[in-house]
Amino acid sequence: MPLIDLGGEGVLLAGGGRAILLQLADPAIGHAVAEHSSFATDPLRRLRNTLTYVYALVFGTPAQIAKVTAMVHRAHEPVRSAGYDAADTRLQLWVAATLYDTATVLHSRIFGPLTDADADEVYREYAVVGTALGMPPELWPPDRAAFRSYWEHRLTELRVDDAARGVCRQLLHPKTGPLWLRAVMPAAGLVTAGLLPAELRAAYGLPWSARRARRFDRFLRVTAFVYPRLPRGLRHWPKNHYLRVLG
Template sequence: MAEPKPEVIVEGNDTAEIAQFGTEEKNENSDGDVIGPKLLDALEQPEQIRRIVREAILLAGGATAILLQVAEPGVAKGVDEYSNFAYRPMDRLRTTMTYVYCMAFGTRDEKKAVIEMVHRAHAPVNGPGYSADDPELQLWVAATLYAVGIDLYQRMFGDIDDAAAEAIYREYAILAISLRVKPGMWPPSRKAFWEYWDNKIATTEITDHAQNVAKSLLFNKLAPLHIRAVLPLVRLTTTEMLPPRIREAYGLKSTKTRRGAYRFAMGFTKVTYPCLPKVIRTYPMRYYLKDMRKRLRDMA
């Protein structure tokens, strides 16, 4: 999955601090999670990432991102053993999108609350050879969100100029550092990121746990009818969006007919999607933020 190069004007503050903030000051909450004020300061006003994550089209890459995430064996084991795609296939999407939208658009207090919730949810997810709080695993999860998101955005809107692309990339670090990833672990530039990415794609192993997740995600016979109805399209887009080595390891077939159908679907979407009113293109963002705020009020 190579990164194109988009046309966006850079506005607002320098965002380098997001990937470089200090860790001198820290606050500890009642659950033992450490969230430093510097982290919350860095999360305060992420301007560039907002123009990417607000777009509903990114949801089309949800299954691709999940299969890339579980290509990392530690992630696969945790998801397979602690998630239930078969019976509740939308739960991971809801959790992931709530987290992403909150980090980009939430208030300081909302971000702190959601980060604490994520940390508490991750605490019991561990076993021989893996832990949901492992920074290396969380770095990979955040990396998949960036790679899939920026790829889909540029397919729809065209290349972003280098300065804007670098600013957007730096802000994507918030999806990693708020998940216990040390700031220095996020690759310092897009060039370094794609080197990290290529190495991971070349070396990750599709385990039985990953295959279980893929089966529950793409061939779910227990999902509600409205979800099963769109699974053929999800399988098509996911198969074609995955890097060839990962696709083949999952046993997903890319045929000439399927590639043609995918190109047609993407071409049609590229023509029509940018013409949609922004209120439609940003509906999922508003829906999940509203859902998040309701749940936070209910917990208060």
């Protein structure tokens, strides 16, 4: 399965909160986002920008790829906080890693595991998410086993502090934005908490219990039954929409 098949599935949006909170748990990223982000006034912006970036890299024309790459670099230029530099290849690798891991975890829960050949192909192609930011290609771990070692080690380095928890509250409990967004956030918060590693879930102070775990598992079971049976055009609507808006 090439990335172009996996990456267009709209259900991957359900993992957006997980990817963002994993990124914020690196204090360099967390503090930069807390100081410069627009979560409080535009809670959808970071997710919207991330989706546009990934969709353009995977599905876009050369002009669209150039456009989103330039947009990302312009957005990063003024962002400097203690210990943070958007050109830091280590942080670029971490951002790409959170997007890859989240997509594959959620895809596996909804569609079942990929074959080894498909999983290897998707993994190799996902490096573009980081290299488009400026990450050297050789920094992407050479195979899935190497990535798993990198991932497990990286999780031990994460630290959730007050700055990251503050952005988490803005993300999962927005006070602004459309009514539909605020209406779906309880469900989005449940899915985000359920997809996070238990240690990070606790560090962010996200509520969890046996009852919430059952609700989370039931949600994924229902989604895994219903979603793959939807028309492909409906499943890929977010991708098509964001590419149209990008122009």
